[in-house]
Amino acid sequence: xQKVTQAQTEISVVEKEDVTLDCVYETRDTTYYLxxxxxxxxxxxxxxxxxNSFDEQNEIxxxxxxxxxxxxxxxxxxxxxxxxxxxxxxxxxxxxxTGNQFYFGTGTSLTxxx
Amino acid sequence: EAQVTQNPRYLIxxxxxxxxxxxxxxxxxxxxxxxxxxxxxxLRQIYYSMNVEVTDKGDVPEGYKVSRKEKRxxxxxxxxxxxxxxxxxxxxxxxxxxGGPDTQYFGPGTRLTVL
Numbered sequence: 001x002q003k004v005t006q007a008q009t010e011i012s013v014v015e016k017e018d019v020t021l022d023c024v025y026e027t028r029d030t031t032y033y034l035x036x037x038x039x040x041x042x043x044x045x046x047x048x049x050x051x052n053s054f055d056e057q058n059e060i061x062x063x064x065x066x067x068x069x070x071x072x073x074x075x076x077x078x079x080x081x082x083x084x085x086x087x088x089x090x091x092x093x094x095x096x097x098t099g100n101q102f103y104f105g106t107g108t109s110l111t112x113x114x
Numbered sequence: 115e116a117q118v119t120q121n122p123r124y125l126i127x128x129x130x131x132x133x134x135x136x137x138x139x140x141x142x143x144x145x146x147x148x149x150x151x152x153x154x155x156x157l158r159q160i161y162y163s164m165n166v167e168v169t170d171k172g173d174v175p176e177g178y179k180v181s182r183k184e185k186r187x188x189x190x191x192x193x194x195x196x197x198x199x200x201x202x203x204x205x206x207x208x209x210x211x212x213g214g215p216d217t218q219y220f221g222p223g224t225r226l227t228v229l
Contacts, residue, residue, distance in 0.1 A: 045220040095215035
């Protein structure tokens with residue numbers, strides 16, 4: 001069965017600290033896609049990244065980086081030098097190659113304290 | 115502006131009174147989906163549609179219906195709402211999932227309260 005686990009329910013950090021949000025997934029498929037979304041206090045869902053299972057290279061986008069490790073079925077998200085605007089709920093999601101269904105984790109609520 | 119719109123944004127209703135939440139996208143996307151978001155449970159998929167006239171159940175379809183008569187619209191129907199359907203609902207669309215799941219773009223959400 002497909003499953004996404006975000007074990008960290010809430011995290012608080014002080015501004016400028018680095019923070020890593022964990023995402024562990026389960027799937028029987030060899031081809032699948034992983035996603036991260038951000039939900040700021042205003043409530044909308046903002047796409048951050050899409051990664052397929054064949055691409056294990058880590059990705060960096062500004063202060064954001066993602067570490068994909070198939071060996072541990074993890075797709076962790078790191079924010080470097082956190083800012084107050086990073087305060088949000090972050091969701092990790094999984095979809096298999098057929099692309100019909102999406103499975104979201106329960107989310108991690110990040111608070112960045114000024 | 116490319117977007118997914120949902121109406122209404124907020125709705126308070128009573129048990130058993132049929133309601134429809136509309137969803138429309140202007141991006142010519144083939145794939146559309148409905149989710150509900152509940153505290154501690156994240157987002158759970160209710161129904162999805164790969165294209166016009168093609169719909170299928172997600173993880174939590176009980177108590178909901180959908181239809182996809184046109185590419186741009188994907189309404190969510192609650193025939194007889196119950197209090198356990200009080201939730202935040204999101205509609206999403208993506209270009210196509212034929213070659214693997216594409217990035218979904220979400221509507222602004224509909225907060226539904228069933229008394």
